[in-house]
Amino acid sequence: MADAVAQRPEAIKAVPVRHPGRWVAAVVVLAIAAAIVYTIAAAIQSDLTSFGSGWAAVGHYVFHRLILQGIVVTLELTVLAMVIGIILGVILAVMRISPNPVVSSVSWFYVWFFRGTPVLVQIFFWFNLNLILPHIGIGIPFTSIWWQVSTNTLITPFMAATLGLGLNEAAYMAEIVRAGIISVEHGQTEAAQALGMDRLLVMQRIVLPQAMRVIIPPTGNETISMLKTSSLAFAASVTELFTRQQQIATATYAVLELLIVASIWYLVMTSILTVGQYYLERRFGRGTQRGLPMTPFQRFRRMLVTFHAPPPATQEAPVVLPSEHR
Amino acid sequence: MAGTPMVKAEAVHKNFGRLEVLRGIDLEVAPREVMCMIGPSGSGKSTFLRCINHLEKIDAGRLSVDGELVGYRQQGDKLYELRDAEVCRKRSEIGMVFQRFNLFPHMTALENVIEAPLRVKRESRAVAVDQGRRLLERVGLAEKVNAYPNQLSGGQQQRVAIARALAMQPKLMLFDEPTSALDPELVGEVLDVMRGLAEDGMTMVVVTHEMGFAREVGDSLVFMDGGVVVEEGKPKAVLTNPQHERTRTFLSSVL
Secondary structure, rough: OOHHOOOOOOOOOOOOOOOHHHHHHHHHHHHHHHHHHHHHHHHHOOEEEEEHHHHHHHHHHHHHHHHHHHHHHHHHHHHHHHHHHHHHHHHHHHHHHHOOOHHHHHHHHHHHHHHHOOOOHHHHHHOHHHHHHOOOEEEEOOOOOOEEEHHHHHOOOOHHHHHHHHHHHHHHHHHHHHHHHHHHHHHHHHHHHHHOOOOHHHHHHHHHHHHHHHHHHHHHHHHHHHHHHHHHHHHHOOOOHHHHHHHHHHHOOOOHHHHHHHHHHHHHHHHHHHHHHHHHHHHHHOOOOOOOOOHHHHHHHHHHHOOOOOOOOOOOOOOOOHOOOO | OOOOOOOEEEEEEEEOOOOOEEEEEEEOOOOOOOOEEOOOOOOOHHEEEEEEOOOOOOOOEEEEEEEEOOOOOEOOOOOEEEHHHHHHHHHHHHHOOOOOOEEEEEEEEHHHHHHHHOOOOOOOOHHHHHHHHOOOOOHHHHHHHHHOOHHHHHHHHHHHHHHHHOOOOOOOOEEOOOOOOOOOOHHHHHHHHHHHHHOOOOEEEOOOOOOOHHHHHOOOOEEEEOOOOEEEEEEHHHHHHOOOHHHHHHHHHHO
């Protein structure tokens, strides 16, 4: 055996397969993209606004105070709705797989109802609740303990949009979390039970942490989706990004320019979220993968160097990653 | 005390739907005894093991551990199902080792071992960690304390699993084919740990295909087939001089 090691032949150096098709495709795609971008850019350039060309208007409004305020509201809506969605979603998912038939039916019904009606309808519902229910109160029956508040005070437009988006999101998150829970091998639950852990402890310490690997990628998608869906808060007159650009556009007639301003910001925010999602996935992939997946930057660098398609992301769990090659 | 068997099964029956998996098991395991169970797959030996810590519910008969019924409480001649908390408390006194190890992949070896003492027994972290290190040392993995399961070989994982079960200071250990998922060269290290446990006086029920282990370490040997105990006795006697035809054919096919 020692001889065999000593006589190791030299490493293979072969001419790699050339891929002329890739270069052709790249040129064609770039040409088409350039044509589209140029056409639109030129059209906006020739559009006359109070600031001169259309691009001047875009430049003026992109950091406009009202737009920036709108972004803050959009972010608040997104974060609050996702927090409601995730917390309620986890509770609903755990309820759904409960052995208690009442608890699991409640969860089923919730998901059926909130997933089955449009978000826009739900936002409108909360927004207009005061029409049928001017006051909301709770109290203890047969006592004089009673607390009530006017619906309009409790459910502001912002609250209506947050409730509409958050409660609807919870239905989707419940299904995502449930898929994650199911993906954890049953032997894990058995091993934990055999150690004397109760249902809640098993869920909290063993199953959910492992389910995270399956839950996080779609949750990232949901967050990105929520960032854009929050524009439906327009319906409840919440002054988030979309409503703000719409208000300015109505006043200045620079309609497309302001749509571009809004799009720029939506793209910036979703890009940041995409990167954040990547690092979260890396964190929760611990112990399930041989090595950490590459960061987006590393992937990009590799793609530039080799001009090969980047390797699949973390979705399909243990892949042997190219970064492991010496 | 000598009178109370650690495990006592009387006419234990279990069915999955229409399929009868256990059809009347009568067994006794004395404290400090090592009982090995052999038999073809589907004979019900793993199911019986899982009934002992109530991972499966029995459908008829009586099964008790250390003098207490498994899963039920008897008052007069009525049986009451135990609450989840009581089932958990009883399970925490019985260690179980699985064929597929079932280590928690998101925790290091040490975290696997201290998890139940911390969360179930509510021991202090310092005490649990101290004990955890000693247990990992005992199974020969002192330097793998901070390794994740996927960085360990099968044999090492199974030894961590044994340490994890021991961390609850069980009065009874159940082994469900602990070496069946291992590469042949790794079987020995796991059996060595189990042998050590037996020498220390742990009561063990071991479902296994390792006849050598059964012969050397086992105090008794049970051969199961078709949901019943076909033959039971001293390992040497059963292995060298089986009384039943079914035992003979099984042994001749595996030995």
